[in-house]
Amino acid sequence: LEKVLKSTISSIVNIIYLVDNSPLNESLDSFRNFSPKICYISNPINTGFGAGHNLAIQRALEINSDYHIVINPDIYFGEGVLEQLVAYMNVNKEIGLVMPKILYQNGELQYLCKLLPTPFDLLLRRFGLWKKYREKRDIRYELRFADYNQEMQVPSLSGCFMFARMSILKQVDGFDERYFMYAEDLDLCRRIGKIAQTMYYPKVSVYHAYAKGSYKNRKLLRYHMCSMFKYFNKWGVVMGY
Numbered sequence: 001l002e003k004v005l006k007s008t009i010s011s012i013v014n015i016i017y018l019v020d021n022s023p024l025n026e027s028l029d030s031f032r033n034f035s036p037k038i039c040y041i042s043n044p045i046n047t048g049f050g051a052g053h054n055l056a057i058q059r060a061l062e063i064n065s066d067y068h069i070v071i072n073p074d075i076y077f078g079e080g081v082l083e084q085l086v087a088y089m090n091v092n093k094e095i096g097l098v099m100p101k102i103l104y105q106n107g108e109l110q111y112l113c114k115l116l117p118t119p120f121d122l123l124l125r126r127f128g129l130w131k132k133y134r135e136k137r138d139i140r141y142e143l144r145f146a147d148y149n150q151e152m153q154v155p156s157l158s159g160c161f162m163f164a165r166m167s168i169l170k171q172v173d174g175f176d177e178r179y180f181m182y183a184e185d186l187d188l189c190r191r192i193g194k195i196a197q198t199m200y201y202p203k204v205s206v207y208h209a210y211a212k213g214s215y216k217n218r219k220l221l222r223y224h225m226c227s228m229f230k231y232f233n234k235w236g237v238v239m240g241y
Helices: 002-011 049-062 081-091 119-127 131-141 166-172 184-193 218-235
Strands: 016-020 038-042 067-071 095-103 161-165 197-208
Touching: 016 049, 038 049, 049 067, 049 166, 049 184, 067 081, 067 166, 081 095, 081 161, 081 197, 095 184, 119 131, 119 218, 161 166, 161 184, 166 184, 184 197, 184 218
Parallel strands: 016 038, 095 197
Antiparallel strands: 067 161, 095 161
């Protein structure tokens, strides 16, 4: 993690808000003085992914930032990516949130543009049910039939890299902190989508290790299931597509 995180930090040219949710303040302690770009935020109580990011969003609001990136520690990218995203957002004022093309470390495309999920999708994907049917359904759910080399307005963008307009984040009041982990990005996309566009922009790309923790860890799976229950309870159930 340390090696990947340092690579991520090196990719970013502006202020980095590094939120440490470790109760002992030790997990990210080595990064306190790693770079002058880092604003280290100690959060001794792990209140979850969204709540942690809200601490950083609040700091960004205090310095009147125009844009804010929600980024996973396993993301890295080359020069010019952020500048191109800023230029794109400066021209397209109607856009509140944008996600670039996301690639695996070997350069393969990750299909992270999604339609709104149904409970059926959750069961199929998380428990490996009816593989052939699931793969067929994923073609539509993950918009695999679409051209991932073209811009698209997408209802659900991945939280691994979310480039957001600060004025829009302020209007929607950041992440819903009722989600400890998982579904908070989907919920944020839906709330932003009510007042602005949520876009996929493939002219720039970033790399993502993409561990899929909830597929391998029962504790993370419980978090995921709990968050999806809260999500469907809040938004209702989308009918099949």
